[in-house]
Amino acid sequence: MREVRQRSKGMNKSSLWFRWRFHLSGLLILIPIVLTPSYIELMSIFGGANGLGERTVGSRQVGPWTITLAEQFEAGPILDGPAGYMKTFNAALCQECAEDVKAVYIRLGKPRNLRTAGVIGFGSPYHMSFTMPVAENTSTEQLVWLTLEGWDGALHQTQWTLEEASPATVQFLKQLQE
Amino acid sequence: MNVDPKIKTHQKRSQWWFLLHSWLAMPIWLFLFFICLTGTIATVSQEIVWLFDSSVRANPPNDAATVLSFDEVIDVIERDFPGAYIEQITRPVKSQFALTAEISYPDSTSENVFINPYTGEIQGRAATGFNFRQFVRAIHGWLLIPFNTGFTRYSLGWYMVSILGIPMLLSLITGLVVYKKFWRGFLHPRLRVNRGARVFWGDFHRLAGIWSIPFIFIISITTIWFLIQGLLFEVGVPFNGVSTAPIYVARDDVPTSQEGRPPLLLADQAIAKVNSRYENVEAQMLYFPSTAFDHYRILGRSQAFPLVHESFLVNPYTGTIDEAMRVSEQPGLMLTRLSMRALHTGDFVGLSLKLVYFFFGVLLTMMIFSGMRIWTIRTFKATKAAFRQKKAFSNLSGGLS
Numbered sequence: 001m002r003e004v005r006q007r008s009k010g011m012n013k014s015s016l017w018f019r020w021r022f023h024l025s026g027l028l029i030l031i032p033i034v035l036t037p038s039y040i041e042l043m044s045i046f047g048g049a050n051g052l053g054e055r056t057v058g059s060r061q062v063g064p065w066t067i068t069l070a071e072q073f074e075a076g077p078i079l080d081g082p083a084g085y086m087k088t089f090n091a092a093l094c095q096e097c098a099e100d101v102k103a104v105y106i107r108l109g110k111p112r113n114l115r116t117a118g119v120i121g122f123g124s125p126y127h128m129s130f131t132m133p134v135a136e137n138t139s140t141e142q143l144v145w146l147t148l149e150g151w152d153g154a155l156h157q158t159q160w161t162l163e164e165a166s167p168a169t170v171q172f173l174k175q176l177q178e
Numbered sequence: 179m180n181v182d183p184k185i186k187t188h189q190k191r192s193q194w195w196f197l198l199h200s201w202l203a204m205p206i207w208l209f210l211f212f213i214c215l216t217g218t219i220a221t222v223s224q225e226i227v228w229l230f231d232s233s234v235r236a237n238p239p240n241d242a243a244t245v246l247s248f249d250e251v252i253d254v255i256e257r258d259f260p261g262a263y264i265e266q267i268t269r270p271v272k273s274q275f276a277l278t279a280e281i282s283y284p285d286s287t288s289e290n291v292f293i294n295p296y297t298g299e300i301q302g303r304a305a306t307g308f309n310f311r312q313f314v315r316a317i318h319g320w321l322l323i324p325f326n327t328g329f330t331r332y333s334l335g336w337y338m339v340s341i342l343g344i345p346m347l348l349s350l351i352t353g354l355v356v357y358k359k360f361w362r363g364f365l366h367p368r369l370r371v372n373r374g375a376r377v378f379w380g381d382f383h384r385l386a387g388i389w390s391i392p393f394i395f396i397i398s399i400t401t402i403w404f405l406i407q408g409l410l411f412e413v414g415v416p417f418n419g420v421s422t423a424p425i426y427v428a429r430d431d432v433p434t435s436q437e438g439r440p441p442l443l444l445a446d447q448a449i450a451k452v453n454s455r456y457e458n459v460e461a462q463m464l465y466f467p468s469t470a471f472d473h474y475r476i477l478g479r480s481q482a483f484p485l486v487h488e489s490f491l492v493n494p495y496t497g498t499i500d501e502a503m504r505v506s507e508q509p510g511l512m513l514t515r516l517s518m519r520a521l522h523t524g525d526f527v528g529l530s531l532k533l534v535y536f537f538f539g540v541l542l543t544m545m546i547f548s549g550m551r552i553w554t555i556r557t558f559k560a561t562k563a564a565f566r567q568k569k570a571f572s573n574l575s576g577g578l579s
């Protein structure tokens with residue numbers, strides 16, 4: 001008798017669970033609704049509508065040229081499958097020197113020569129993008145080296161401490177190496 | 179009461195098929211409905227923008243009917259946006275759309291510029307990044323969940339959506355099994371509007387279903403492929419680029435110059451190089467070299483196999499074609515990937531096919547709604563009855579043995 005009463009309670013057609021259980025998958029629609037503002041923000045960073053990146057590191061005079069460096073995101077490196085951890089920086093050449101610089105390279109640590117200058121910047125000289133590998137054992141004292149190669153063959157270099165270039169990467173490495 | 183036992187087992191089997199069909203989509207119907215609805219909108223998102231934004235239209239003037247060459251378009255951009263850097267120019271498949279050029283400004287912002295393909299008039303500009311088309315696609319394709327967050331390389335949403343291809347394909351198959359002699363529905367279509375909601379939605383579900391067989395098949399198969407594509411990418415099967423290994427201009431082939439960037443081959447010259455060597459290539463997308471060691475990349479839809487683009491890399495210093503990816507040269511996985519995508523979106527013929535996709539997209543979305551209506555009215559009762567019957571039957575056979 002008791003069992004019957006309980007069962008009829010569970011099958012009560014007016015209970016919220018009974019009426020809504022097959023519509024619950026609709027809750028997944030909340031995901032894009034909640035994510036819309038961050039999607040718009042993300043797209044404006046990718047599209048360059050906000051400028052060079054989420055955090056501008058600064059501008060430097062490098063030989064006769066001026067370059068501005070920025071972090072794409074104010075965040076640590078992201079694991080890119082078997083390629084390991086990658087950190088994205090963006091850089092812009094000044095309008096006067098955009099046509100004079102053939103290539104810009106970035107790497108952690110001083111390059112020994114042009115062949116090891118690091119990853120090359122892709123895209124418009126006003127919005128070059130670098131996907132820089134960050135080894136897990138990288139020292140947090142490491143320097144970020146930028147090598148600029150002119151169309152005339154001239155090479156000029158500059159460097160930032162990793163702390164200046166990306167505090168989030170230093171934070172990330174500290175946590176990883178603990 | 180002498181019932182042929184063969185008929186009885188047959189009836190029972192189709193009853194279970196029917197229950198399977200009913201239960202496949204029901205627990206996820208609202209999510210599936212949302213994905214189909216956004217997909218239907220995504221199919222015609224470019225046309226929706228066309229309706230509301232006159233700057234993306236390509237209105238031909240009354241007199242001149244020739245379209246500008248790529249070089250003429252570049253001249254227009256350089257005249258109107260001095261100092262800007264052109265990243266790519268797209269000539270849409272469909273003649274009713276304006277040319278789009280993506281350009282980057284010295285302040286590091288970038289814009290899409292819409293250019294009349296006949297007059298060269300700059301019709302409008304829009305910041306790159308957020309736009310309606312991509313937004314609808316991103317909702318439909320991966321629920322806006324970001325890619326490469328460290329957990330999965332593709333977006334988690336990609337899998338949540340693409341896995342729906344499986345119940346969709348099973349719904350199609352089980353639907354055709356339970357709809358006895360469904361081909362009769364083609365000859366004797368029935369849509370009773372005056373016999374109550376259950377009858378109407380039932381008729382609608384069957385009628386729309388049989389006419390949508392090819393469409394549902396295409397959509398579910400391509401969706402399952404998207405799932406496989408994501409999984410292949412997760413395990414590191416490389417086919418996400420146009421070429422398997424990137425090709426660069428050798429350092430020795432890049433000239434040095436005391437006066438800054440040396441003059442590159444003109445865009446039209448690069449396209450002419452391709453056209454002189456390969457037949458039936460109509461350049462639709464032109465990507466400018468993204469580094470000093472990069473090529474012009476020229477893309478054109480294959481005339482022989484319009485589901486895929488063919489791509490050509492032209493050395494901007496020497497004019498040699500360093501890579502030609504015609505249909506026959508593309509690796510199988512790449513060809514599959516491009517074809518599946520084109521089949522899923524319907525974006526390879528023009529407006530006519532897009533409208534066909536839109537129509538069947540609306541039907542499919544309504545089928546999910548109608549299925550839910552029928553289910554809530556009928557299937558719950560049927561399930562209870564079937565279980566009662568099964569129990570009674572097993573009690574009976576248990577008693578006999």
